[in-house]
Amino acid sequence: xxxxxxxxxxxxxxDKKIKGFLGLREENGHVMPYLFCDPQELDSLSVxxxxxxGDARYPLNQILIQLTMAYPNETFGVLVRGCDxxxxxxxxxxxxxxxxxxxxIGMGCPDELAxxxxxxxxxxxxxxDGPKGExxxxxxxxxxxxxxxxxRFQYWLKEFDRCIKCYGCRNIxxxxxxxxxxxxxxxxxxxxxxxxxxPTFHLVRAMHMVGRCIDCGLxxxxxxxEIPLRTxxxxxxxxxxxxxxxxxxxxxxEKSPLNLIEVK
Amino acid sequence: MEFKTVLTTCPYCGCGCGLLLEVLDGKVIGxxxxxxxxxxxxxxxxxxxxxxxxxxxxxxxxxxxxxxENELKxxxxxxxxxxxxxxxxxxREKYGPESIGVLTSAKCTNEENYLLQKxxxxxxxxxNIDHCARL
Numbered sequence: 001x002x003x004x005x006x007x008x009x010x011x012x013x014x015d016k017k018i019k020g021f022l023g024l025r026e027e028n029g030h031v032m033p034y035l036f037c038d039p040q041e042l043d044s045l046s047v048x049x050x051x052x053x054g055d056a057r058y059p060l061n062q063i064l065i066q067l068t069m070a071y072p073n074e075t076f077g078v079l080v081r082g083c084d085x086x087x088x089x090x091x092x093x094x095x096x097x098x099x100x101x102x103x104x105i106g107m108g109c110p111d112e113l114a115x116x117x118x119x120x121x122x123x124x125x126x127x128x129d130g131p132k133g134e135x136x137x138x139x140x141x142x143x144x145x146x147x148x149x150x151x152r153f154q155y156w157l158k159e160f161d162r163c164i165k166c167y168g169c170r171n172i173x174x175x176x177x178x179x180x181x182x183x184x185x186x187x188x189x190x191x192x193x194x195x196x197x198x199p200t201f202h203l204v205r206a207m208h209m210v211g212r213c214i215d216c217g218l219x220x221x222x223x224x225x226e227i228p229l230r231t232x233x234x235x236x237x238x239x240x241x242x243x244x245x246x247x248x249x250x251x252x253x254e255k256s257p258l259n260l261i262e263v264k
Numbered sequence: 265m266e267f268k269t270v271l272t273t274c275p276y277c278g279c280g281c282g283l284l285l286e287v288l289d290g291k292v293i294g295x296x297x298x299x300x301x302x303x304x305x306x307x308x309x310x311x312x313x314x315x316x317x318x319x320x321x322x323x324x325x326x327x328x329x330x331x332x333e334n335e336l337k338x339x340x341x342x343x344x345x346x347x348x349x350x351x352x353x354x355x356r357e358k359y360g361p362e363s364i365g366v367l368t369s370a371k372c373t374n375e376e377n378y379l380l381q382k383x384x385x386x387x388x389x390x391x392n393i394d395h396c397a398r399l
Binding site: 027 | 266269286294298299310
């Protein structure tokens, strides 16, 4: 599937339009992030499909921020799926990346992955490879919403109760870029408590994902306690879309809901 | 410019989670859980997530220290090893092998841990050996 991506990256490197291409490579049976600076290395390029489509995805945009901080004058290519492209737009808006310094190389996700993610738009606009699948609505969310309010609250309390406070959801998040994190603030989150304040800890994080969460699902995949974080953030994103008319990551010009001061 | 991720095993406990060290120009700048490791399948605990923090930490010991006049001072390996041998021998002769205990580390390899238990049992002559992963 990655032939067109390889060709485009080769061209960009040959034309010196990018210093390197941040993607994934397969090495000794493992898939891992890698910066391709030499076109000859592209044979080992992986798009993050290992045993199943998209089961070896990594937060490439998060690594990209670190690369551009170390090399602010260079331009990089980066492998993006639909969610990553939405992420790039928000990161540009939040000034974590500089426009013109990033060239996204897009691939669409196969149906199997799009369905597993219940992804609204499983392909990027800059797509050059892969299928252009159909979007889906979240069945998992509807299932939880069908519960009565008290039952739903109890459901979430029980889920959050398993949290071992590994901070994995925050650490892997390509949209978590704050230097100071509220979840490490003793006034908000008591130190040494496991599970952390329930439900405050997870609801604080959900609130901070407003205008940021692009539904990549890496948080849920990284959670050792299998808390359905993605479903939680999907709901938050839905509220933001309904109440503020803001679709996270769909437009680079649209103002973030946190910039609005109108009272409804 | 070189950026790569290096697959390694978490040095903290006996689970052996696979993790990826993010290496930019020879410096470790971050940790990611390995998605392809059959042990942890893309998940880590808080200790694993923080592995990169101690690698280049300024407080990390990079040379042996020997206490002289109640103060830890940098020493050569030869000097430190000589001192250790002399004191272990003195303590063993005076109080017996059971007066010595050895703690080894999860940050070593299996082979290093094996060597240390062998040294403790066969050379020092005591079973007083334990490992930080059991604490």
